[in-house]
Amino acid sequence: MLYREAGDFKTSYASDNQTFPIRFDRTAYWAVMAVAFLLVPMVLTDYWANSIVIPFLIYVIAALGLNILIGYTGLLSLGTAAFMAVGAYSTFKLTTAFPEMPIYIVFILSGLVTSAVGVLFGLPSLKIKGFYLAVATLAAQFFLIWLFTRYGWFFNYSSTGQISMPERTMFGVVITGASASSTAVYFTCLIFTVAMAWLARNLTRGTLGRTWMAIRDMDIAAEIIGVNPLIAKLSSFAVSSFFVGVAGALTFAVYLGAVEAGEAFGINKSFLVLFMVIIGGLGSILGSFLGAAFLVVLPVLLKLLLVDGLGWPSDLARHLEIMIIGALIIIVLIAEPHGMAALWRTVKEKLRLWPFPH
Amino acid sequence: MSDNVLFALEAAANGLTVGIMYSLVALGFVLIFKASGIFNFAQGVLALFAALTLVGFQTGQVPFSHLINAIFGTNIHDFGFTMPAVLAIILTVLVMILIAILVERLVLKHLVNQEPIILFMATIGLAYFLEGLGDIMWGAEVKRLDVGIPQGMSPWVDEVTYNLFGYGFYLDELSLWALGIAAVLVTALVIFSQYTKQGRALRAVADDHQAALSVGISLRFIWVLTWSIAGIVALVAGIMWGSKSGVQFSLSLIALKALPVLILGGFTSIPGAIVGGLLIGVGEKLFDFFMQPIIGGATENWFAYMLALVFLLFRPQGLFGERIIERV
Numbered sequence: 001m002l003y004r005e006a007g008d009f010k011t012s013y014a015s016d017n018q019t020f021p022i023r024f025d026r027t028a029y030w031a032v033m034a035v036a037f038l039l040v041p042m043v044l045t046d047y048w049a050n051s052i053v054i055p056f057l058i059y060v061i062a063a064l065g066l067n068i069l070i071g072y073t074g075l076l077s078l079g080t081a082a083f084m085a086v087g088a089y090s091t092f093k094l095t096t097a098f099p100e101m102p103i104y105i106v107f108i109l110s111g112l113v114t115s116a117v118g119v120l121f122g123l124p125s126l127k128i129k130g131f132y133l134a135v136a137t138l139a140a141q142f143f144l145i146w147l148f149t150r151y152g153w154f155f156n157y158s159s160t161g162q163i164s165m166p167e168r169t170m171f172g173v174v175i176t177g178a179s180a181s182s183t184a185v186y187f188t189c190l191i192f193t194v195a196m197a198w199l200a201r202n203l204t205r206g207t208l209g210r211t212w213m214a215i216r217d218m219d220i221a222a223e224i225i226g227v228n229p230l231i232a233k234l235s236s237f238a239v240s241s242f243f244v245g246v247a248g249a250l251t252f253a254v255y256l257g258a259v260e261a262g263e264a265f266g267i268n269k270s271f272l273v274l275f276m277v278i279i280g281g282l283g284s285i286l287g288s289f290l291g292a293a294f295l296v297v298l299p300v301l302l303k304l305l306l307v308d309g310l311g312w313p314s315d316l317a318r319h320l321e322i323m324i325i326g327a328l329i330i331i332v333l334i335a336e337p338h339g340m341a342a343l344w345r346t347v348k349e350k351l352r353l354w355p356f357p358h
Numbered sequence: 359m360s361d362n363v364l365f366a367l368e369a370a371a372n373g374l375t376v377g378i379m380y381s382l383v384a385l386g387f388v389l390i391f392k393a394s395g396i397f398n399f400a401q402g403v404l405a406l407f408a409a410l411t412l413v414g415f416q417t418g419q420v421p422f423s424h425l426i427n428a429i430f431g432t433n434i435h436d437f438g439f440t441m442p443a444v445l446a447i448i449l450t451v452l453v454m455i456l457i458a459i460l461v462e463r464l465v466l467k468h469l470v471n472q473e474p475i476i477l478f479m480a481t482i483g484l485a486y487f488l489e490g491l492g493d494i495m496w497g498a499e500v501k502r503l504d505v506g507i508p509q510g511m512s513p514w515v516d517e518v519t520y521n522l523f524g525y526g527f528y529l530d531e532l533s534l535w536a537l538g539i540a541a542v543l544v545t546a547l548v549i550f551s552q553y554t555k556q557g558r559a560l561r562a563v564a565d566d567h568q569a570a571l572s573v574g575i576s577l578r579f580i581w582v583l584t585w586s587i588a589g590i591v592a593l594v595a596g597i598m599w600g601s602k603s604g605v606q607f608s609l610s611l612i613a614l615k616a617l618p619v620l621i622l623g624g625f626t627s628i629p630g631a632i633v634g635g636l637l638i639g640v641g642e643k644l645f646d647f648f649m650q651p652i653i654g655g656a657t658e659n660w661f662a663y664m665l666a667l668v669f670l671l672f673r674p675q676g677l678f679g680e681r682i683i684e685r686v
Contacts, residue, residue: 128670131397135617139663150654278479312428323490329483334468337476
C-alpha cells in the first residue's frame with residue numbers, strides 16, 4: 001500500500017512532470033532533507049564530519065559530474081582528478097587575486113573555468129571514443145598535474161609548492177581556513193550538493209539529457225535522427241567538468257584547506273570517482289549518492305574493524321581494502337552491471353506489488 | 359659531430375631501452391585484445407604481481423606472512439631457504455597460469471557478451487584486486503630482484519661508441535639483455551601463432567569468435583591460453599623492470615604508459631606494439647632532452663599521452679591497426 005501510483009491523482013501539468021511522481025518518494029525525499037538539514041548538524045562531531053560526511057558530500061558532486069559524462073553520454077574519462085585540480089587551483093588563484101569576491105561566486109567561477117578546460121580536452125571526443133578517449137583524458141590527467149606542480153604562478157610561488165586556502169566567510173560565517181567550524185563546512189557542502197543534484201536531475205530529464213542519452217546509446221543513429229553530436233558531446237564535457245570543478249574547489253577550500261596537486265589529485269582519485277560511479281550505477285543520480293556513500297564509508301569501517309578492533313597494522317588494512325574494492329567492482333559488474341541503483345529499482349518493483357508476489 | 363648531437367643520441371639509445379619495457383607490457387595487452395576483445399587494464403599489475411611472486415619464491419618468503427602474523431600473533435617471515443632462479447621462474451609461470459584459469463573461471467565466464475566497456479572496468483577491478491593481493495601476500499616494501507642478468511654500464515657499448523665518436527655512451531647492460539629477450543619472445547610468439555595447432559586456433563578466435571566456435575574451437579580454453587601467455591609476457595616484463603629499478607608499485611603505472619603505445623601501434627598488431635613502445639620510449643627521452651631548458655623537466659609523465667592524443671586525431675586505428683569500420 002505504500003508505494004503506488006494509483007490514487008495519486010495529477011491535476012496539472014506541473015504536478016504530472018514533477019521529479020518524484022510517487023507520493024512515497026516525495027515523502028522520503030523531504031524526510032531525507034529534514035534529516036540532512038536539521039538532525040545531522042545537531043549530532044555532527046568533528047571526527048564524523050571530517051572522515052565521512054564532508055568527503056561524502058564532495059564525492060557525490062564529483063560522481064554526479066562523472067556520471068553525466070560516462071553514465072549519460074557514454075564517454076569514458078580517466079581524468080576526473082585533474083579536473084578537480086583545475087577547480088581547486090582556480091579557486092586559489094581567484095580568491096587570492098580578488099579577496100573581496102564572495103566565496104560562492106568563486107566556487108561557481110572555478111566550476112566554469114573547469115568547464116572551459118573540460119571542453120578543450122573533450123574536443124577529441126568528437127572524433128574518437130571508448131578506450132581511445134580514455135587515453136585522451138589520461139593526457140589531461142598527467143599534463144595538468146605536471147603543469148600545476150611545475151609553474152610557480154599556479155601556486156603563487158610558495159616555497160612548498162602547496163596551495164593553502166585563506167580564511168573566507170559566506171554570509172558572515174567563516175567557512176574556510178582553520179577556524180571554520182565543522183557545522184559551517186557541513187552546511188556549505190550540503191547546500192552545494194543539494195543544488196548540484198537538483199541541477200543534474202533536471203538536466204538529465206530535459207532535452208539536453210535526452211540528447212546525451214541518444215549519443216550514449218548509439219551515436220551514429222542519434223546523429224541521423226537529428227541530434228547534433230558536437231553540441232551534445234561538448235555540453236556533456238562542459239557540464240560534467242563544471243560539477244567536477246566545483247567538487248575540486250570544495251575539496252581544496254573547505255575540506256582539506258591545503259593541497260599539493262600530485263598528492264591530492266593523482267590518478268588514484270580519478271579511479272576512486274570512477275568506481276563510485278560504477279558501483280553506484282551508471283546513468284543514475286541516486287547511484288552517485290549510493291556509490292559515493294559506499295566507497296567513503298567502506299575504508300572507515302574497515303579501519304575501525306581491523307586496525308582499532310583487531311589491532312592489525314594499518315598498511316595491511318589498506319591493502320585488504322584495495323583488494324576488497326577490486327573484488328567488489330568485479331562482483332558488482334557480474335551480479336548487477338547497473339550498480340546499486342538497479343537494486344533499488346528492483347526493490348521498487350517489489351514494493352509496487354506488495355503484499356502480492358506477482 | 360657536436361656534443362649536443364651525441365648527447366641526444368645517447369638519450370635516444372636509453373629511450374630505446376625504456377621503450378622495450380613499454381613494448382613488453384603492450385604486447386600482453388595486444389595478445390589479450392586480439393583473442394578476446396578485452397582491453398586488459400590489469401596487464402601492468404600482472405607484471406608487478408609476477409615480479410613479486412618471483413622474488414617471494416627466490417627468497418623463500420612465506421606467503422601471507424604479514425596477515426598470518428597479524429591474525430595469530432606469530433612472527434614468521436621466511437622458510438629459511440632460497441631457491442635457484444630457474445626453479446623460481448618455473449613456479450612463477452605456474453602461478454601465472456593458475457591466475458589465468460581463475461580469471462577465466464571467476465570473471466570472464468560470467469561476463470561473456472557484455473559490452474567492451476564493462477569488461478574494461480572489470481579488468482580495472484582485477485588490477486586493484488591483484489595489487490592488494492600481491493601486497494598482502496608478499497609485503498609492500500621495495501624488493502631487489504636478481505635473476506643473474508648482468509647490470510651496470512655496458513663496457514662494450516662504451517668502447518664501441520668511444521672508438522666511433524670519441525665519446526663513450528652510457529648504456530645499461532640490462533637494456534641489451536632486455537632487447538635480446540624481447541626479440542626472442544616475439545619470435546617465439548610468432549612461431550607459436552603461425553605453426554602450432556593452438557596458435558592457429560588462437561588466430562581463428564581473434565579473427566571471428568563465432569566462426570571459431572562453430573568449427574569446434576573451445577573459446578574458454580583459448581582465453582585461458584591467452585591469459586597464460588599474457589601472464590608469462592608480464593613475468594618477463596616484471597623481471598626486466600624489477601632488475602632495473604626494484605620491484606615496487608610504480609611498475610603498475612607502466613600499464614598506463616602502454617595505452618599510448620597501443621594507440622600508436624594499433625590495438626591488434628604485435629609488431630605495432632613493439633614499434634609503438636620504441637617510438638614512445640625514444641620520443642619521450644628526446645622530447646625531454648630538447649625541451650628541458652625551455653619548459654622544464656619531468657615531461658615523461660605526459661609526453662606519451664599527448665603524442666597519442668595528437669596521433670588519434672589523424673590516424674585513429676594506429677600505425678598497423680585494422681581499419682575501424684562502424685555500422686549502425
